[in-house]
Amino acid sequence: MSTILVVANETLAGAQLLEVVKDRVAAGGEGTRVIVCVPRNKPKHGNIIYDDFVFDAAKVRIDLARRFLRDQDINAVGDIGDPDPYTATMDAVREHHPDEIIVSTYPATVSGWLRRDLIERIEQASGLPVTHVEQDIDAVGIPFHVTLVVAAKTASGDELLASLKAKAGDDPRGSLFIVIVPQEGGEGHHAARARARMAQVVDRLISENLIAAGMIGDPDPYTATMNALQFFRVDDIVISTLPATRSGWLRADLVERVRKVTNKPVEHVETADRSATQAA
Known part of the structure; x- marks a missing residue:
């Protein structure tokens, strides 16, 4: 049984990522596990940061992604991660022992994750194959x-x-x-x-x-x-x-x-x- 770790935040609902996940699951066959890891975001507005809100925002992404994948007959487990995407990914690797990782980001011109060389750091630290899905959902939209x-x-x-x-x-x-x-x-x-x-x-x-x-x-x-x-x-x-x-x-x-x-x-x-x- 193979395990696929999907790491995404604001681009989680992008059509391109969903198609890549569906293709990987189809190739892996019955029993393939999908772990959806969503790092927490820090809100920009307000004088107080409420932990419940930060946690809930990540959970909403996971809940909606899991419901869509379930409609495609894909079982997925959610994992709310550390605000730092690298730390969140490596924590999920240690816990779930995936066979491969899929990371979804905005294009390089606007992605804070890519400015921190996230893909290369995960590849070097995990030793696993990492697929990078780049999505401009603000321009293309979501399905x-x-x-x-x-x-x-x-x-x-x-x-x-x-x-x-x-x-x-x-x-x-x-x-x-x-x-x-x-x-x-x-x-x-x-x-x-x-x-x-x-x-x-x-x-x-x-x-x-x-x-x-x-x-x-x-x-x-x-x-x-x-x-x-x-x-x-x-x-x-x-x-x-x-x-x-x-x-x-x-x-x-x-x-x-x-x-x-x-x-x-x-x-x-x-x-x-x-x-x-x-x-x-």
């Missing part, structure tokens, strides 16, 4: 339509689910939904509550046969959104809020700020304030 979903108190609202189902249309397997839930305060119970909300909406999307993964984010929804856009290439954004009379996000002009800065389509989904209705 999915990716929607970033930003929600907190309204994450489990029926209005949001209906909107996302309509967005997926007749091709639900061609759409990816990345859900981010700001944690409304520091870590601890705030993070736990945000994680529960995130898990609920992701479970609802998966039950509707949609491909989704989620993470919690910075307490400030604008910072959480901008960090998610740093980590993921997205096509559009959906922001779910309470009605204007109850929404702090709308009072902070979140939707328009994100629309102006990103130049991406931003859809605003307003969810009925059921807590206020029940109180009344």
Whole structure:
């Protein structure tokens, strides 16, 4: 049984990498293992770096990659690695004992990994065959339509689910939904509550046969959104809020700020304030 170690971060969903992995697995035959190693990224926005967010961002990449590979009848194991890609790779080599390594990067003109001679260092240290896949996913894109979903108190609202189902249309397997839930305060119970909300909406999307993964984010929804856009290439954004009379996000002009800065389509989904209705 052969083992293939795939090391990638922002280019993990690129079509070229996925084709290389499929070809290697086909050549290796039944029983070939795929280990997907994703080094953690450090967010650029916000005054505080939340460990949960950094970990979740890497886990989202792994979850989405594994689901796609599973659709291709390829079993894959995820490994969240050290922020340094060389250290992450060598840690994975020591743990999983692969027969070969595939490293995916941006082109040399923009890749920080290549400026550190990553490929040559891994070859020399591991003694294994290393395939380098260079992908400009910003120019070429990825074989999915990716929607970033930003929600907190309204994450489990029926209005949001209906909107996302309509967005997926007749091709639900061609759409990816990345859900981010700001944690409304520091870590601890705030993070736990945000994680529960995130898990609920992701479970609802998966039950509707949609491909989704989620993470919690910075307490400030604008910072959480901008960090998610740093980590993921997205096509559009959906922001779910309470009605204007109850929404702090709308009072902070979140939707328009994100629309102006990103130049991406931003859809605003307003969810009925059921807590206020029940109180009344």
